[in-house]
Amino acid sequence: MRAFAELLDRLVLTPQRNAKIKLMTDYFRAAPDPDRGYALAAIAGTLTLNVVKPNVLRQLVLERMDEVLFRYSYDYVGDLAETISLVWDPPAGGKTAIADLSLGAVVHQLETTGRANVHGLVRNLLDQLEGSSRFAFLKLITGGLRIGVSARLVKQSLADMGDADITEIETLWHGLSPPYTTLFRWLDGKSDKPELDTPAVFHAVMLATPVGDNDLAGLDPKDFAAEWKWDGIRVQLANVGGTRRLYSRSGDDISGAFPDILEAADFEGILDGELLVGGTMRTNRATRTFSDLQQRLNRKTVTRKMLEEYPAFIRGYDLLFSGRRDIRPDSFLTRRAELAALIEKAEPSRFDLSPLVPFASWEELDRLRADPPDPVIEGIMLKRLDSPYTSGRSKGPWFKWKREPYNVDAVLMYAQRGHGKRSSYYSDFTFGVWTKDDGKDVLVPVGKAYFGFTDAELEVLDRYVRNNTIERFGPVRSIRAEPDHGFVVEVAFEGINFSSRHKSGVAMRFPRISRLRTDKLPQDADRLETLLAMIGPPEEDLAQAREPI
Amino acid sequence: MKPETLLYPTPKGLYCEKGGFYIDPVQPVERALITHGHADHARAGHTHVMATRETLDIMRIRYGDAFCISSEAAVLGARTSIGDVTASFHPAGHVLGSAQIAVEAGATRIVVSGDYKRRRDPTCLSFEPVPCDVFITEATFGLPVFHHPDDRGEIAKLLTSLRQFPERAHLVGAYALGKAQRIIALLREAGYDAPIFIHGALTNLCDYYESQGIPLGDIRPATLAPGEKQSFAGAVVIGPPSAFADKWARRFPDPVAIFASGWMLVRQRAKQRGVELPMIISDHCDWPELTETINEIKPGQVWVTHGREEALVRWCELQGISARPLHLVGYDDEGE
Ligand SMILES: [Zn+2]
Numbered sequence: 003m004r005a006f007a008e009l010l011d012r013l014v015l016t017p018q019r020n021a022k023i024k025l026m027t028d029y030f031r032a033a034p035d036p037d038r039g040y041a042l043a044a045i046a047g048t049l050t051l052n053v054v055k056p057n058v059l060r061q062l063v064l065e066r067m068d069e070v071l072f073r074y075s076y077d078y079v080g081d082l083a084e085t086i087s088l089v090w091d092p093p094a095g096g097k098t099a100i101a102d103l104s105l106g107a108v109v110h111q112l113e114t115t116g117r118a119n120v121h122g123l124v125r126n127l128l129d130q131l132e133g134s135s136r137f138a139f140l141k142l143i144t145g146g147l148r149i150g151v152s153a154r155l156v157k158q159s160l161a162d163m164g165d166a167d168i169t170e171i172e173t174l175w176h177g178l179s180p181p182y183t184t185l186f187r188w189l190d191g192k193s194d195k196p197e198l199d200t201p202a203v204f205h206a207v208m209l210a211t212p213v214g215d216n217d218l219a220g221l222d223p224k225d226f227a228a229e230w231k232w233d234g235i236r237v238q239l240a241n242v243g244g245t246r247r248l249y250s251r252s253g254d255d256i257s258g259a260f261p262d263i264l265e266a267a268d269f270e271g272i273l274d275g276e277l278l279v280g281g282t283m284r285t286n287r288a289t290r291t292f293s294d295l296q297q298r299l300n301r302k303t304v305t306r307k308m309l310e311e312y313p314a315f316i317r318g319y320d321l322l323f324s325g326r327r328d329i330r331p332d333s334f335l336t337r338r339a340e341l342a343a344l345i346e347k348a349e350p351s352r353f354d355l356s357p358l359v360p361f362a363s364w365e366e367l368d369r370l371r372a373d374p375p376d377p378v379i380e381g382i383m384l385k386r387l388d389s390p391y392t393s394g395r396s397k398g399p400w401f402k403w404k405r406e407p408y409n410v411d412a413v414l415m416y417a418q419r420g421h422g423k424r425s426s427y428y429s430d431f432t433f434g435v436w437t438k439d440d441g442k443d444v445l446v447p448v449g450k451a452y453f454g455f456t457d458a459e460l461e462v463l464d465r466y467v468r469n470n471t472i473e474r475f476g477p478v479r480s481i482r483a484e485p486d487h488g489f490v491v492e493v494a495f496e497g498i499n500f501s502s503r504h505k506s507g508v509a510m511r512f513p514r515i516s517r518l519r520t521d522k523l524p525q526d527a528d529r530l531e532t533l534l535a536m537i538g539p540p541e542e543d544l545a546q547a548r549e550p551i
Numbered sequence: 552m553k554p555e556t557l558l559y560p561t562p563k564g565l566y567c568e569k570g571g572f573y574i575d576p577v578q579p580v581e582r583a584l585i586t587h588g589h590a591d592h593a594r595a596g597h598t599h600v601m602a603t604r605e606t607l608d609i610m611r612i613r614y615g616d617a618f619c620i621s622s623e624a625a626v627l628g629a630r631t632s633i634g635d636v637t638a639s640f641h642p643a644g645h646v647l648g649s650a651q652i653a654v655e656a657g658a659t660r661i662v663v664s665g666d667y668k669r670r671r672d673p674t675c676l677s678f679e680p681v682p683c684d685v686f687i688t689e690a691t692f693g694l695p696v697f698h699h700p701d702d703r704g705e706i707a708k709l710l711t712s713l714r715q716f717p718e719r720a721h722l723v724g725a726y727a728l729g730k731a732q733r734i735i736a737l738l739r740e741a742g743y744d745a746p747i748f749i750h751g752a753l754t755n756l757c758d759y760y761e762s763q764g765i766p767l768g769d770i771r772p773a774t775l776a777p778g779e780k781q782s783f784a785g786a787v788v789i790g791p792p793s794a795f796a797d798k799w800a801r802r803f804p805d806p807v808a809i810f811a812s813g814w815m816l817v818r819q820r821a822k823q824r825g826v827e828l829p830m831i832i833s834d835h836c837d838w839p840e841l842t843e844t845i846n847e848i849k850p851g852q853v854w855v856t857h858g859r860e861e862a863l864v865r866w867c868e869l870q871g872i873s874a875r876p877l878h879l880v881g882y883d884d885e886g887e
């Protein structure tokens with residue numbers, strides 16, 4: 003348990019991606035089975051333990067401790083599990099040298115103890131574990147483990163450990179379960195790759211590279227098909243051997259949130275497409291925006307009302323398996339013909355085919371890209387007609403060519419120090435635009451950005467912050483920002499929506515600082531009205547109150 | 552006599568009227584007795600200062616020769632008459648030269664602990680319990696949450712990270728007096744014999760520790776030759792915590808931010824400071840040490856100074872020990 007607890011403590015505080023991977027890889031190499039498998043499950047979110055209620059924990063600690071002293075402690079620490087892990091004192095005399103209880107043993111005891119005896123088991127385990135392990139244990143049983151490691155990052159560390167390709171791990175992932183003994187045996191080089199018995203597993207998706215400055219010059223438009231890049235989320239729908247699953251592009255199983263789609267998927271095969279909300283082209287109704295789709299995301303289950311108000315559908319891009327037949331080695335054109343035939347027969351309100359965009363030259367395509375026929379389009383995809391479906395991102399077969407992102411000129415208002423490499427720089431910025439308040443022009447914050455600039459530009463920004471601080475609140479510095487004195491930046495972003503959670507009433511998607519406008523004064527910066535106009539005419543559903551996602 | 556008249560808090564610090572002196576005064580006074588060299592306890596500008604020889608040396612290093620008009624070195628365990636009272640100094644185990652000060656008049660003895668700790672520290676003498684009627688204790692870590700782990704485990708975390716990330720500089724934030732030298736000494740005990748690089752603010756105090764027979768091994772300044780870039784990869788660099796938010800820190804390649812402090816026990820504190828590798832090493836007592844010390848000394852009364860007074864006073868009440876907070880101001884209960 004100690005090694006696992008130490009790993010968690012380090013992961014939470016380590017900002018760098020590569021350092022996180024290294025910490026996990028080293029742990030997986032050193033830890034025995036089944037501990038490392040349960041650790042993997044805990045990090046990747048696939049460990050399901052019965053959850054112990056905070057109240058039970060509070061009762062346990064108050065059996066041993068004065069209530070007033072506990073309250074002082076909890077007030078100071080602010081997190082229940084951490085407070086208990088720190089104040090817990092094994093009973094006097096019981097302080098015999100404790101061997102390090104293994105994570106596997108802890109999980110086993112939790113799984114085999116009935117509800118009625120959980121109280122005693124938790125007390126017992128808390129007595130046997132030391133500080134950090136107690137914390138990790140309490141986080142596991144309260145379901146509060148948040149360590150900022152994505153499923154993709156864990157899989158990368160597994161790939162590094164076994165010198166395997168991450169796509170192999172992703173393909174296997176959903177067919178395996180904790181404690182992943184066969185997976186580790188293969189990664190250790192001690193056995194062959196595990197065979198899967200569940201057929202509807204995720205297959206790593208094919209990704210496009212962005213069109214760079216001179217990428218298209220040497221390419222013949224006749225070799226490529228173009229289609230719109232829709233602003234939903236990329237998904238993979240699998241129906242194989244009677245099992246239906248919907249996966250996100252990173253392989254997370256999101257079936258639970260989309261029963262409407264799964265039910266309609268009565269064809270066998272594996273399909274690649276964009277998950278969207280609204281009407282399909284086949285029903286002649288409009289595709290709705292990303293913010294509508296968000297209503298359906300990040301949920302475990304979905305209400306009937308949700309299903310009615312935000313109907314989901316899939317716009318098909320590609321077909322990986324036709325029936326049980328793996329057609330990934332076939333050309334894009336061949337696969338597309340099979341896809342078209344499949345969608346033709348599928349439920350019209352749940353499936354349509356992503357239309358191709360005819361074009362004769364790159365210049366023509368560029369014009370189409372800049373002025374697409376539908377607001378839910380975020381650019382163009384280019385696919386080589388003869389390309390097989392390969393997993394991952396390799397340059398050449400598929401390109402994405404995005405619309406120019408939106409941009410505005412905004413004024414820096416607050417800055418905060420960055421993390422890791424950047425911890426000595428002010429690199430996280432809050433920026434604002436002008437609006438009228440009580441007849442006066444004031445700046446209202448509209449977003450935060452912490453990338454987009456070069457290292458040299460960061461030096462300039464950092465120096466400006468240090469020399470123009472007017473106030474500090476903890477780690478945040480408030481920066482001088484007046485009509486004729488301040489720092490203007492060009493902020494580029496991918497989209498903008500109404501938001502009741504922000505004071506300005508708007509929220510940007512992926513804002514970044516694209517240029518420093520040292521040539522402009524704050525008074526030349528944009529106004530909130532400009533941002534509001536970018537959102538377009540308000541739609542009925544946008545005006546409705548929303549839950550945060 | 553009543554202890555409340557022998558020593559009592561004033562805005563300038565704890566005052567002994569019968570002896571005409573203050574202990575660790577926070578403003579300039581005529582006569583001061585000083586427990587140890589940390590800046591919030593040992594200030595410049597008093598007329599006459601009495602402290603251990605090491606504490607006087609440390610004050611001279613920090614403030615220059617003119618830190619007071621006259622000084623007197625206290626010998627540990629020796630009894631000195633000052634006015635109508637007797638004072639004596641006893642080891643506190645906090646940093647080199649740190650002492651508790653016992654003040655006696657008639658049959659009443661009060662012990663002012665200053666800052667203290669109970670665990671082994673290779674750079675200073677261990678705390679000696681002194682029987683007394685009133686024990687004045689600090690409470691920097693006076694909450695039941697504070698259970699500081701074994702130092703060796705914390706040093707091992709640093710050594711493991713050096714092995715895992717040999718391409719990164721390991722920047723350890725540690726206070727210049729005491730903590731920095733203790734970290735170095737503990738690393739040496741753990742068998743780490745590579746050069747350790749230090750920030751300029753640590754040089755004089757490290758030299759002083761060495762001169763007092765505390766070997767620190769190969770210590771080098773963390774300075775760069777012009778144009779040099781990679782030289783601190785995989786090295787341990789120690790500096791005062793404030794230096795790491797500074798431009799000074801930019802010279803290191805992709806550093807691991809480390810902070811050696813008792814506060815690092817609480818994860819949120821580590822996170823807020825952007826610390827990547829917290830080392831829970833404290834020069835103060837943790838909660839069990841505080842409560843065990845009170846149980847061991849068995850004073851008639853406990854007075855609690857800087858830190859988290861309310862929890863320790865509550866604990867004393869639950870044990871049937873009379874206790875009260877002194878509400879002294881001017882001591883830094885965060886700088887650790
Ligand atoms: Zn001190």
Ligand SMILES: [Zn+2]
Nearest residue numbers: 592666882883
């Ligand atoms: Zn102090």
